[in-house]
Amino acid sequence: MKKLSLAKLYDFFAAIAAKEALYLPVNNEVGKAEYKRWSEGVELSHQLNTLRSAKDFFFPQTENLMEFKMEGKKIDIIDTREACDDFVIFGVRACDAASFDILDRVYLVDPVDSYYKNRREHGTVITHACGKPAETCFCGTFGIDAADPKGDITVWDVEDGYVFRANTEKGEKLMAATADLFEDTDDKAVKAEQDKVREILAKMPLADLTTEGVGAGLTKEVFDRPEWASLSESCLGCGTCTFVCPTCQCYDIRDFDTGHGIQRFRCWDSCMYSDFTKMSAGQPRPTQLERFRQRFMHKLVYFPDNNDGVFGCVGCGRCLSRCPISMNIVKVMKTLAKGGNK
């Protein structure tokens, strides 16, 4: 473990930014944290988390896949892929860091998504342990430790500075490159900080949220639960929960006619949308009930079913604060848990 003094944080940023793009949470026009590229004068946000998740770095909302040019009856396919530049994300919380594992389970298994892989390979993730969790936090439900996030490097706030721990080769490399800024330290301060945070987490209203009633192998039981009707009743069918979610990974592929060619791009899609996976025969989930159920079945049943019991949720709590009508995964889980064994 290495220690960075309070004063040297921005020297560390400058050292990284000199070589590659550095992104970190910054307060925006409306005072909310959002990832922005660091340059001299840009200040790190002290908010718990960003409005949008960190998945954007590896799975952006829109990206071009390829282009076509047409002339007469001839079509040229243009591969627009190119290796992306190295970049560093600083300040990723434990929940978002865990979301990358979930996305990896989708995009890095066969067939590998080359667009995602490209970004993943060139990105270094520096996580930042939570100091002041909120009532909407429930990462613990999914075995995530807010006080010990993963990532290539983990950073803890301690009284008089920051403690860094490299977790991967990428992380080691980065720290080695900036070694002169650091001094050696032990894990005492970190342990103290971790104990404090874990103690707070235990007091949070969602601390006792469990995955009772959901999980791998429960497709039939959960799918047929009558509560879906009332749970989905007031859902507006917007994509807010999906788009702020760090683990939602569905996309749509569309063509855009630029007037001088076609751009084939993909963009985030939401299973809450009425045209999600619409086919020539129509919409396989004709009402909001089915669409709503799909989202939670996927996260709480189908995903664990296909991924060794790993849930498709990291408990970041974004959907809890952002849903226009305050319906969310926690309410769903609690409802399903309640009547589950009846």
Add this chain to the structure above:
Amino acid sequence: MQRIGVFICHCGTNIAGTVDVKAVAEALGHEAGVVFSTEYQYMCSESGQQLMRKAIREHKLTGVVVCSCSPRMHEATFRKAASLEGINPYMVEIANIREHVSWIHKDMKEATEKAIILGRAAIAKVHLNQPLQAGESPVTKRALVIGGGIAGIQTALDIAEAGFEVDIVEKSPTIGGKMAQLDKTFPTLDCAACILTPKMVDAGQNEKIKIFAYSEVEAVKGYVGNFNVSIRRKARYVDETKCTGCGLCTEKCPQKKVPNEFNMGMNNRHAIYIPFAQAVPKVATIDADYCMMLKTGKCGICSKVCGAGAIDYKQQDEVIERQYGAIVAATGFNPIDAKAYNEYGYATCPDVVTSLELERLMNAAGPTNGTLLRPSDNEHPHTVVFVQCVGSRCTETDERGKPYCSKICCMYTAKHAMLIREKYPDTDVYVFYIDVRTPGKNFDEFYRRAVEQYGVHYIKGMVGKVTQNGKQLRVQASDLLAGEQLHIDADLVVLATAIEPDKTARSIATMLTASMDTNDFFTEAHPKLRPVESPTAGIFLSGVCQGPKDIPETVSQASACAAKVIGVLAKDKLTCNPCVAQSDEMLCNGCSSCEKVCPYGAISYSDKEFRGPNRTTLIRRVASVNPAVCQGCGACTVACPSGAMDLKGFSNKQIMAEVDAICQ
């Protein structure tokens, strides 16, 4: 995918002179979906059309793009040619590369590029065109003529002659119009009343013609073949069906001080009056502004003397609704108000009169019983000066006058000069003119007679000022040919005032949705080829409301107009424009936004059953468009937030495809 044929017209050198037609044909030939592309000298010619038809057959075309003159010229021609080969006429699009390209751009490269882009836009549109079928709507076999002057009378008589019903709506108490006020007519010098009144009587007696005199059009709804018109029959306070026109009331009425508009206010009439002896309908009218009984409730003499019991002081305006298949605007004209012309002293000097006032002064039924006496002292004038072009042919910036030539003034002034010289040879007559315009049969001969035979002094020059000089008028003028200033002491000065469309024409045009030019003359559908039709289907133009005309021209236009009206009324059904709005019921919210902007009331709503998700049934309120009533403006398409309402032939996607092609 369409199979599109592209045909580029040279229009002789009209297009080919500035646009490289071969290059356009070549470039458009490479567009997706184009299977045939060629150019030809005159696509609209018989052989050009044959070429197109042959290509349609041989290349199995499903769509056609013609790059030629304006679609307003030949769209119909090419649609018809295409339909002869079995292609729906609405699969033809025109790229206007003449009016919009070759005629305005001089640089060949630039013009050719633009022609190619307009061609591409037309191709992009054709790709999205759908075959459209025109509907049919029935025709009400009755015409409405607005205005009962000679134009309206002639049009009505001709329509009636063909066996159709006609209504004439005239705002004054009698038909006859301005012609009834004229004394003699040029170039024959026959008496206006003698030739007009038989026609008035014919109109009054014709079974097919119904005259609504003292009435005004209040609202017009509907469309060609099916107009619904509200007519306000103003209260005459005299029962038209009872009044015999004996005139006793008009003699006994104690209120005698009403300016007589028929005589241009130069004498008075009674509060109850018949405008003139030959009025049709010959029915008395009470002028409510002057009638003691109506104003104070004291009098009632007319009622007492009326043997027929026709007087009805309690009469109210009545609004009636009538249906018509076609409407004729024959709203006529008025002389402009000469008061604005201070320099000619019209407002201040009583002996400065307008030509129409002179007509009355010379008419046997006029205020002087036909003897030419000047208004100030009833003396016989010995020197008369005519001033031409008062308010005509003015510059655009002149707010008092009109930019156009009033056309009739040169001839009626020659007539006046000639008549004065003939009746009163001791009178000197001077005419100041800018140009003397005499195109027309026997017109120039007539003018020359005035100069040569009658010794009228024609002086090319402008009158600068007319001032009262004792009992006489001092006329300051310039003689442009002699290059000198003149002073003439005249006894009477006559102003040939410009004519302008009647003030009511503007509101009538709005009701008829007929367009007008900046001078408030009705616009014709085509200045040369469709001079008696308005661009609005079913609206026709007769007489001076379309532009200045003399009587023979008015009458011939009136008859031409009647022929066009008969053309409509003779049909049992009219083919509707298939480019109408259509509502996609699957998208319609039933919110009524579209209905609010539809000028024709073509949109209605009904609750319909739809298949909902999971075998449910939903009932939704949805809009539907009556294609016979919709005229295809498209207002509803923009009012509709969901995009349910679209316009056939000009759909959202078609227009956006054109935008894309143009901006590319």
Add this chain to the structure above:
Amino acid sequence: MPVTEYKPKIVAFCCNWCSYAGADGAGSARLSYPAEVKVIRVPCSCRVNPMFILRAFQRGADGVIIAGCHPGDCHYTSGNYFTRRRMTLLFSMLDYLGIERERTRVEWISAAEGAKFSKTMNEFCATVAALGENKRLEDLRCKK
């Protein structure tokens, strides 16, 4: 910047009954205007959906003009009155978003006003040329 060299792309939506005929009239009278003006014929100015205007800007137009019958002269009685309200609001909104208000225009041009058509187009082109390329409502994907 050589402003005079720059030729803006202009889309002119013209009502079939007045302004399109006015454009024809300009042609008949050989009253020129820049070739960058391309006319799209619509039955009435009220057919012009704000989406078409934004679409034109997206696809590379630098200016959009809508020409219709003079108020009171609409072939369909009231179409241009609705155009007037809709475009007043739309233009005000574009301006509110900081998009140059001079890039959009509504003109009333009758069938008889070929000269006005030509004059209007010349003026509008000059105005838009002075503003330069449309940057604020552009879609970079559509640029070559």
Add this chain to the structure above:
Amino acid sequence: MQEMMEKRALELLADGTVNRVLGWSVGEFPYDMTPAVFRSAEDLKDRFVYNDFCGANLSKYLIKESKGEGKILVFLKPCDTYSFNQLIAEHRIKRENVYVIGIECYGKADVEKLKAMGLSGITGIQMKNGEYVVETVYGNKTVKASDATAERCLSCKSKKHVVFDELIGEDGDVVEDCNRFDMVEKLEAMTPDERFAFWRGELSRCIRCNACRNVCPACSCEQCVFDNPNSGVAQKAAVNSFEENMFHIIRAFHVAGRCTDCGECSRVCPQHIPLHLLNRKFIKDMNEFYGEYQAGADPDARPPLGTYTKGDREPNEGGNK
């Protein structure tokens, strides 16, 4: 308030006037109530809640609910009644199937404002005497209720219920001197470059989640043009600045004259874009150009874009600076 509402709802359910109740159900926290339909007395007693954080406008749900069997009871705040009326004007709600109880409102609270004060780990909020005692795992804090009033409520246009079958609490008046156009005016006074920069900054955050659209009572199309692949303008993502502008301009235009200014769009925007400023611009312009008009105030009134006068102003006349 909650007790009175619950009591009335139970009575109306019991006497058969209605068979359903549309209200709010309890959340996980003191501030996250979800709109819900209650079908039984038990359900009402179990879950029904009403407090300062029940901000959602329930009128849009009635498009669907009023087509169901029997009558539904709905609780509407003054601003919600305008939306309700507007939907009546657009024939979207079957009035005879709805029993409206107007509830008095002196402004709703916005939990975001509490969170912006640094309050986190909220476990309870006690409301009394115009103050909130916010209980958190980090300690308690008392804040003035007015400091937590939702932004939209600070410029409330009306405390009057324009439609109701009965009222709970007082009916208020139209707020004559509401300051709702202040920010619009401020923007109008800026230079075009400043305005452009402002809106780029705001709209560039858009993630096209459609929350604004889907919550909007005016955006109740069977299918939105932006979702309809046949419309020619469908778009799924805010791919670039053009599409952000296109979506928000056209959405504002489509609801112009129909938007009642309920403020839901800005309330729900996860990116905190002040979308209501677009709608308010249209409202302000329409008021200034065509006379005062409040959508929803009178369901029989002619909307500004559904009518005209011969002397309307010309589009080329400038409006802003």
